[in-house]
Amino acid sequence: MGNYILCHERRAKRPYYIEAAGVNIWTIEELCYFLCEYVWLVDRSLLSEKLCDWVDKELQMPRLAKLLYAQCYRGGSLKEFSQVILENTGYCSKNEIYRIARLLDGMEHVSEPERLKQKGDYLLKDHKYRRAIGMYNQVLAMRRRGTLDGHFYSEVWRGKGNAYARLFLFREAAKCMDMACEQWASREARSSRLAALYLSYTEEEFQEQCRQRGIPQEEREEFLQKARDVYPRSRHLDAARLRREYGRDNV
Amino acid sequence: MAGEWILGYELTRRYAQICCYNPKTKEPESADPSMGLSKFQIPAALLKLPGSEDYLYGHEAVRAAADGRGILTDNLLYRASQEDARAVEELAVFIRKSLRTVNTGFRPEDVRRITFTLPQITGKLLEGLYRAVDLLKIPRERVGVQDYRESFYTYVMHQKQELRSYAVALFLYEKNLMSCYELSIHRKSFPKVVTVSKTGEMAFLPEDKTYLGYAGGSYAREKDQKFSQFAQEMLRTKLYSSIYLTGDGFEEPWFPETLKLLCRGRRVFSGRNLFVKGACYRSMEELESGQGTEFLYMGQHKITYNIGMEVLRNGRKEYFGIISAGVNWYEASGSCEFLLDGTNGIELLIQSIDRSDARKILIPLDGLPERPNRTTRLRLSIEFGAVRECQLTVEDVGFGEWYPSSGKTWTEKLKL
Numbered sequence: 001m002g003n004y005i006l007c008h009e010r011r012a013k014r015p016y017y018i019e020a021a022g023v024n025i026w027t028i029e030e031l032c033y034f035l036c037e038y039v040w041l042v043d044r045s046l047l048s049e050k051l052c053d054w055v056d057k058e059l060q061m062p063r064l065a066k067l068l069y070a071q072c073y074r075g076g077s078l079k080e081f082s083q084v085i086l087e088n089t090g091y092c093s094k095n096e097i098y099r100i101a102r103l104l105d106g107m108e109h110v111s112e113p114e115r116l117k118q119k120g121d122y123l124l125k126d127h128k129y130r131r132a133i134g135m136y137n138q139v140l141a142m143r144r145r146g147t148l149d150g151h152f153y154s155e156v157w158r159g160k161g162n163a164y165a166r167l168f169l170f171r172e173a174a175k176c177m178d179m180a181c182e183q184w185a186s187r188e189a190r191s192s193r194l195a196a197l198y199l200s201y202t203e204e205e206f207q208e209q210c211r212q213r214g215i216p217q218e219e220r221e222e223f224l225q226k227a228r229d230v231y232p233r234s235r236h237l238d239a240a241r242l243r244r245e246y247g248r249d250n251v
Numbered sequence: 252m253a254g255e256w257i258l259g260y261e262l263t264r265r266y267a268q269i270c271c272y273n274p275k276t277k278e279p280e281s282a283d284p285s286m287g288l289s290k291f292q293i294p295a296a297l298l299k300l301p302g303s304e305d306y307l308y309g310h311e312a313v314r315a316a317a318d319g320r321g322i323l324t325d326n327l328l329y330r331a332s333q334e335d336a337r338a339v340e341e342l343a344v345f346i347r348k349s350l351r352t353v354n355t356g357f358r359p360e361d362v363r364r365i366t367f368t369l370p371q372i373t374g375k376l377l378e379g380l381y382r383a384v385d386l387l388k389i390p391r392e393r394v395g396v397q398d399y400r401e402s403f404y405t406y407v408m409h410q411k412q413e414l415r416s417y418a419v420a421l422f423l424y425e426k427n428l429m430s431c432y433e434l435s436i437h438r439k440s441f442p443k444v445v446t447v448s449k450t451g452e453m454a455f456l457p458e459d460k461t462y463l464g465y466a467g468g469s470y471a472r473e474k475d476q477k478f479s480q481f482a483q484e485m486l487r488t489k490l491y492s493s494i495y496l497t498g499d500g501f502e503e504p505w506f507p508e509t510l511k512l513l514c515r516g517r518r519v520f521s522g523r524n525l526f527v528k529g530a531c532y533r534s535m536e537e538l539e540s541g542q543g544t545e546f547l548y549m550g551q552h553k554i555t556y557n558i559g560m561e562v563l564r565n566g567r568k569e570y571f572g573i574i575s576a577g578v579n580w581y582e583a584s585g586s587c588e589f590l591l592d593g594t595n596g597i598e599l600l601i602q603s604i605d606r607s608d609a610r611k612i613l614i615p616l617d618g619l620p621e622r623p624n625r626t627t628r629l630r631l632s633i634e635f636g637a638v639r640e641c642q643l644t645v646e647d648v649g650f651g652e653w654y655p656s657s658g659k660t661w662t663e664k665l666k667l
Contacts, residue, residue, distance in 0.1 A: 002594025005625060006562040006571055006587065023652045029590060030651040033626065090565035091590075091625065 005029075005091060012058035019045055020119060022128055028059055032091035035082050039103045040118035047072060047081045064088045079104040113139045113148060113156075120159055129163040136160040154184035158192055170200035178213070190215075194223040256353065257538065258365040259531030260346070261402075261524075262380075264326050266292040267345070268524055270531035271353050279531035281524045284309060284352040291524055293349050296325040297341050306341075308348040328369070331379030339379060343386035359389045364537050366395035368402040368530035372552060374637070377581050395533055396581065399423070400432065400447040402529030403495070404548045407434055408445075409532045410493075414518060417490040420450075421525075422482075424500030429453045429478065431485055442547040453481050471505040479509040486512070496521040552579045552638055555604050556667045560597070560631075562589060574633050574641070576604040583641075586632040588648065590625045597631065597645060601667065612665070614643060620657045626650040639667040 008028045015024035018034055020041040025031055035042060049072055056065030067088065071081045079101050086097045107115065120135035139156050161176030177193035197209050210220050257272035259279060268291050269282040281291045298312035298321045299305075307315050316323035324330075327345050330338035350357045367380060377396060384394050397405075407419050419434040431451040437444040455474055494513050501521055513519045549555070558574040573585035597614040619627065630646045643663045649656030 003568070003592040004560055004562045004589040004594070004597070005592050006564045006589050007628060009588065025651050027628075027651065029625075029628070030653070033650070033653070037623075088565070090563055090567070093566070 008059065008061065008089070010058075010060050012054065014054075014058060016051060016054045016058070021122065021126075022131060028055070028061065028064075028085075028089050029091055032086055032089050035086060036092055036096065036100060038122055039100055040107070040115065041122050042078060042082065042104065042107070043115065044078060047076070047078060077104075077108065079108070111147065113142045114152070116142075117152070117156055117159070120156070120163075124159055124163055124166075127166075129166050132163045133160055136163070150183040151186070154180045154186060154189050157183060158189050161192060161196060165196060165199070170196055174200050174209075190219070191223065194220070195227070198223070198227050256362045256365070257531065257534045258350075258353070258362065259402075259527045259529070259534060260350075260365055260367045261369075261527035261530060262295065262328050262367055263370055264329060265295055267295050267349050268292055268527040269349060269353055270524065270527045272531055272535055279528045279535070281527065282353045284349075291527075293352065294325070295327050295345065296323050297327065297345050298323050306344050306348065308345055328376060328379060331383055332373070332375040333379075334375075339382045340386060342379065342383040346383060347387055359387050362389050362393055364393050364395070364534040365389065366397060366530040366533040366537075368397055368399060368526045370399050372396065372398045372581070374581070395530075395537060397530065397533060397579065398550070398552065399526050401548060401550050401552075401579075402526040402533070403432065404434060404445055404447055404529070404550070405532040405536065406525050406529035407493075407495075408546060414493040417492040420485065420491050420494045421447075422494070422496045422498075422501075424496070424498040427455045427500070429455065429481065429500065431481070433485075433489070436546070442545055445546050445548045447548075447550065450485055451481065453477070471503075475506045475508045478506050479512055482509055482512055491517050493518045493520065495519075495525055497523060497525045499523070547577045549577065549604075550579075552581065554578050554580055554583055554635065554638060554667075556608075557600075557602050557604065558585075558633060558641070559600050560587070560589070561600060562587075563592070570600065573631065574635075580635040580638040584632070584634045586630060588628060588630045590650075591627040591629065592625050595619055597629070599643070614645065614661065614663050616645065616661055618659060620647070620654075620659070622650070622654050626654050641665050641667065 010027075012026045015026050016031070017024050018041075020043055021034060021038055023034075025034065049069070052065050052068040052072055055061050055068060064085070067084045068081065070076075071084055082104055083097060083101050086092060086100065092100075116135055116139045120132045120139065123129075123132035123135060136156050136159050140153070140160075143153065157176050157180035161173040161180060164170070164173035164176060174193065174196035177189065177196045180189040181193050183189075193213075194210070194215070197206050200206075201209055207220070259270035261268040261270075270279040271282055272278075273280045283291060284293050293309040294313050296309065296312045296316075298307045298315050300307065300315075301321055306312075307321075312323060315321055324341055327338070327342045331342040347357065347359075354361075369376060369380075380396065381391070381394070384391070403421050407415055415434070415436065421432040421434070423430045423432070429452065430449060431453075432447050433450045434445065434447050437446070455477065494517055496519065502523075510519065554574060554576055556574070557572055557576050559570050559572040561568060562571045564571065571587060573587055574583055596616055599612045599614065600609070601612060602609040616629075628648050628650050630648050632644045632646070633641055634644075635641045641664075643665060645661040645663075647657045647659045
């Protein structure tokens with residue numbers, strides 16, 4: 001049998017903007033949801049006096065606000081700050097709070113590029129493609145030799161490529177997929193590259209592009225077989241028209 | 252003096268009376284429109300002066316009508332209950348003007364709490380009254396309404412304890428009709444349940460002054476005798492600590508014999524402002540939170556069921572009451588917001604005040620949008636249409652920018 005979680009009766013008149021997720025929240029439950037579901041996006045920007053003020057004034061939860069102010073002033077960790085919120089609202093069970101605390105604890109040791117990539121992945125999932133591309137660019141700009149392996153950067157390029165593809169910018173997507181394969185030619189990266197090329201060019205051009213990149217014939221054929229089932233050529237998107245409509249310069 | 256008025260307001264077909272809480276004596280005081288003559292009743296009548304937008308009210312209106320200066324509009328509350336917008340407006344004008352007897356600079360925002368007391372309550376009367384109150388711009392949460400019986404209860408509860416050691420009786424004599432009520436306290440329960448029940452009724456023949464052999468004295472003696480018998484019948488069955496006499500029928504001292512009988516081992520009080528004072532006491536009670544837990548008045552308009560849900564509050568499972576028994580149905584409303592956690596319906600717990608009837612009611616939510624767990628936020632509101640009839644409304648209020656409201660609502664009528 002299910003439960004009913006009683007909500008705090010106050011809803012903020014002015015929302016709090018969570019920059020990391022790019023969303024506005026109006027209730028304490030939404031804040032808890034963010035902490036539980038998007039734990040990878042939680043960063044120290046959350047640990048602010050502004051949030052404490054919002055909890056105090058807008059949600060009128062002075063007791064919780066007092067505890068949060070205390071965490072803020074004594075320079076508490078993200079884990080402690082989030083724990084205070086979750087433990088005083090009853091949104092999730094003790095086990096979940098423990099799980100999130102462990103994740104947040106682990107995140108203290110996670111490098112900045114890894115965290116930013118997670119943010120990019122969240123933004124991509126949330127259909128915020130331009131912001132996701134920005135986030136992936138930040139990760140790529142931070143690249144230093146020896147800190148993270150090629151597989152990680154391959155995934156970053158692939159994420160960026162996916163974001164471009166969602167914006168119908170298939171050539172940009174194909175370039176990103178090329179970079180992903182250069183870093184780490186995983187099965188997913190190779191498949192994504194073929195998909196981007198398939199959507200960018202006519203079938204002849206596609207074959208030519210594949211030859212230039214040295215993609216084996218069998219791999220191409222295997223892909224084409226699947227692609228034709230999913231997306232027959234007769235319904236092929238007119239890339240030029242899409243470019244005109246969606247204006248790549250705007251991206 | 253902003254936001255300082257704590258009032259009781261009695262409104263009948265014929266007259267109105269106002270009581271105001273005096274912070275110095277900490278007691279209600281009747282507003283005296285007669286400037287020291289202790290005539291507290293204001294005729295519930297309005298008169299619109301010809302060629303003017305202004306109204307006369309109360310005694311002034313009655314006098315003007317007698318002088319032929321216009322047509323008197325009376326029966327204000329009952330006309331307002333007939334869904335007549337003009338009558339509602341006139342009732343609002345009357346209330347506003349009459350409240351100026353308390354203070355000439357009356358402003359609706361100065362009312363901290365006002366309780367209206369009416370002889371009887373019906374849905375239509377309430378509607379008319381609430382519409383007039385809305386026109387006066389007095390916020391609904393500052394307005395209470397109760398019937399005479401409840402006003403009698405609140406009045407008695409604010410008198411000395413020894414006056415209610417046993418039962419308390421009330422004789423109400425208006426328009427040749429004598430009604431008798433009994434207030435009993437059931438001391439074995441907690442809170443102690445108080446009831447006011449009608450124990451008898453007696454009609455007197457109107458005095459026929461045109462009768463040739465008319466002699467005022469003999470008519471009065473006869474009436475006194477009848478009243479005495481009526482009272483004796485009632486007092487024989489129970490012990491009474493005090494007796495209250497109210498109504499315009501008791502204005503003249505026509506009942507010396509009965510009075511002797513009533514006063515035997517009991518305290519007897521007579522007055523015209525019992526109900527309005529009771530209403531003012533209620534206003535005072537409402538502002539003193541935490542008071543009045545010892546007694547629970549159960550009248551005919553009181554809800555006898557508790558309605559709530561089992562919820563998770565700060566991680567602990569507990570009962571959350573939305574409607575509490577002991578509230579007048581027309582004043583009962585409650586709501587709460589919650590998140591669904593692994594369920595697609597709402598389970599309500601309904602329990603009668605004496606715990607003889609306990610039920611679980613499941614409200615299915617057909618067409619509920621599919622969302623991840625704990626992201627479906629619903630608002631449940633309960634309102635009453637009669638003492639045993641309520642309407643439940645469930646509204647999808649959405650979960651921030653992640654899951655905006657679908658705008659769906661579900662309604663269910665419930666018979667208790």
